[in-house]
Amino acid sequence: MRVNFDDIEIIEKLRGGIVSAYREIFDRYYSGLCHFAHKYLGDKDDAEDVVQETFMVLWDKREEFQSLPTVKSFLYTVTKNKCINLLSVSSNRKRILEGDYLFSQQFFEENVVEEEMYRALYKSIEKLPEQSQKIVRLNLKGMKNQEIADQLGISLNTVKTLKKSAYKAIRSDMLIWFLAIVMNQVVS
Template sequence: MQLIQDFQNGDKRSFEYIFGELYQRVCAYSHRYLTDSQEIEDLVQDAFITLWNKRTDFEHINAIKSFLYTTVRNKCLNSLKHQTVIREHESRLIYELENADKEQAVIEEEYYGHLYNEIKNLPEGSQKVMLLALQGLKNKEIADELDISENTVKTQKKIAYAKLKERLSPMLFSWLLMV
């Protein structure tokens, strides 16, 4: 057939004719596997590019049709596999994030519990200052709350940090400095 010979020889009009005849059919076939029209169009166009690059391999129109349908089916299946992998990865990531939050909360509770136990062993002035500091109050606010000077707050904190540094593990003490 002249169409196939012209196509094999790189005649663009013959390719345009084949494209015009088969493009919509192959797209419709792809809808069996995928629903995203843009993705389908991209996959079908890729299949036609591959067809053009392998044009010398085809002796008749049925071989071209078979190639296009097989290529597009495989591309659709690969896309579905990829989507499955993405969903599984997202599910695993969500699970890990949810559990990480729970684990982090448990760790923080443990740290706070240990820290509060050690704060109870501090002198009374340092205790009060540290408990207010852990509530997020600034030195000025602590001074106002306890009716003491800001310098006294700083001194009490300095005493508290020195004693806590001796009693806490380096990791727990570092965590204290971050909160």
């Protein structure tokens, strides 16, 4: 059984060494961090290794965190640094020393935002009714409305109606996410 904590509770429990809180953070960020690391390393296995090491560091430093945003920032920063360290001992060391865009702050920030956007999108999809989730996921895979209707055994009109309301809900969620990002940048 999966336990969901609110952001304050998850930090308190993490600091107290409660494994289920650690698992909640792992579940929230693992796949996005793997994708993020893959952009640096170009290798899925290396990316997963780096992210697993990052989560070990998180566990070791769990008592130091005061908020979930600091945990998230920590995870992305440690992952980036571990990727750069791994590349610095490889044949790509010259690229790092030459200041390649891959290792710039701009690349880092763009990719953190991209991963967070995907995470927000999929979180929004998970809030939809089950049938709407299926329709949106199939649509994101490139399927046409008629193909979706055929696969799910529902009418074309049902697909169109559910898809329209689903995307309306997703746009609303994504607008809220975007405004939160913008407001956070204005305040910072």
